[in-house]
Amino acid sequence: MPHPLIRQWELLKLIPRDRKITVTELHRKLSDLGLVVSRRTIERDLLALSTPFGLECDDRSKP
Incomplete structure (x- = not known):
């Protein structure tokens, strides 16, 4: 497993500025x-x- 900081940096890069994104999309x-x-x-x-x-x-749709 990569260092958490690397993972979080990649996660931030995947989040679009102009729309929502789901955890499922980010996971994929x-x-x-x-x-x-x-x-x-x-x-x-x-x-x-x-x-x-x-x-x-x-x-709002949190399980």
Whole structure:
């Protein structure tokens, strides 16, 4: 497993500025890059990155 900072950097690069993207889409794109992690890890990363990078979370359909 790559260093978390590398994974989070790649995750930030995958987030579009002009539309929403789902965790499922991000999971698939990270897997395509060879970064195999769980959906829950991606959710945790997004939460950790949300404040310093101003990411918004649409949690209306949160399970």
